[in-house]
Amino acid sequence: MGSLVDWVAPQTEDSAARRFLYSSVFWLLVGVLLGLTMVVKVLVPDLLGGVAWLSFGRIRQIHVDLGLFGFLSAALLAAACFVVPRLCRAPLAGERAANLAVWAWNAAAALAVITLAGGQTRGREWGEAVWSVDLLRLAAFVLLWFAVFRTIRRRRSPEMYVTLWYLAAALVWGPMVLFFGKGLWAPATPYAGVVEALAGWFTGHGMITLWAGALALGVAYYLVPRLSGNPLYSVTLAAVGFYGLALFGPFAGPLPSVGGPAPYWLQTVAVVAGVMLLIPGLSAATNLWRTLGGAWDRVRADVALAFAVVGILAYLLSVVQGALAALRVVHNFLAFTQWGAGQTMLTLGLAYGSFALAAVYHMLPAVTGRRLYSERLAWWHFWLSVLGWVVFLSLFWVAGLVEGVMWNAGATPFIASVKATVPLWAGRLVAGTAIVTAQVLFAYNVYSTAVAGTTVPAAEREREAVATA
């Protein structure tokens, strides 16, 4: 009996981080393969046309859910379970609870795939999954509170480092955004009409900015000083960024409502908050960049740091684009075009995703006790991913601009804009294949490290252990 409990919810150090990490790699593969399937289906609409659960509308929802929750959140939660004990110089107070959270998180992802494939949906982007999935996720959040908050309270480090502010806030915001945004006190959405749409946009913006965004920045604030060997550039600037996010983030939700049937004053609130998010965004990007300093020799030698650098640059671009797109005149031009999909994938995929991958590479030797199986594969992963993403996203932005021009001229039928942008989908097939190939190499490298990597010597392991961090 005892051994079963120890298998389900082990007490051993870093076990939750390791399991979250493996889970994230699995869901990443499923998520990107579905994404590529979507591109193929646009180019060849008849392909798999007879299979209901592989229809474009359904797999798009699974792709979105797995990208945000299955991959990104799980990888960043692995990082949270890894960095919190090290920053607190105390073992994770609830390693067993965190391991149960891993089970709940994966059960939620699997259930989301099954229900969405079966056509059960809430009908809103970033909030597709049904009630049962959300309840599992809330359960995971409660277990993580138990593990993370108790560890922070029992910390032996004198100060509370920036990373802990962001991680603690994210663990508050994630479940609260889900709860209020999706109205989880009722099995079906309790909202109706335009307010239901507003609640949907509140959920989407909240989960991207206040949940994934806060988690990713928290992890970045740990990784960049640690990997570059430089102290944090400015704690004051970090505090400006943190409080700025807390102050403006909760009010930018209604941005997609601009120009539509929502009250005008509310649209203005969202525009102001959306522009003001420049302050926390630029503070964090500047702070991380100055912390990196000129440590380029380290970047060249460490794939984790290279991913973090890409993360900083992508984050900076996403912050600037996000604030510009919040302005009414820009929003009116770009609304509903493919620009929006490009912006979201820049933020979640290339910015936060790169921080998550950086964390995975950094944690891997410590949580598996083995050296990375292949440095060469890791660099192939890096270059194929980054170049693939740059081309992939650029094609979305070009398509968005073309659509914006054609729609706002009002002189051609809608189908003309579809025909004009279809060739760009072919380019996405190439770039998307590069991205997917890169993630397959990555998954193979992680798997091989776990089963066949050379053992890290005891002296080296000691250096990365919680007690000495």
Place this chain on the structure above:
Amino acid sequence: MPQSLNRIVVTAVGLLVLGVLVTLVLPAGDEALHRSSQEKKPLTALEERGRQVFLREGCWACHTEQVRAIEAGFAHIRQPGDIGAASEGGEYAARSPALLGARRRGPDLTRVGTRLSSKEWHVRHHQDPQAASTGSIMQPYGYLSQADLDALAAYMLSLK
């Protein structure tokens, strides 16, 4: 500098609750959300079934159901201006989920029933989009039952 977990949690909770109040609770009472210049008929059982098909298949991911003021009577789908009049809050009053949508990989459908009024056209379009609309990137929904196809077409015709 925040050096206390309690202070961080209280700040995070407090500002988020304020965000909920301002962006979800306050708008619920706004008269703009109840304004509607045309009488909206409630959906028939068949149209409602069609709406459920629309929801289930994820159609809303590529088709908006909202006409913004700046494009009302102007945006061009098949004929100049046929996107129709601007959406008003009251038009969505009883709808849950509201399905306003955020992307247009395909055209807006708020008033599709005014420009395409043939049930047969919609059924054929859903079974074979490219045959009905050359150059379409929509996948065929031939796997839908005849009853679902009829319901979906009825829902399309109800959108005016």
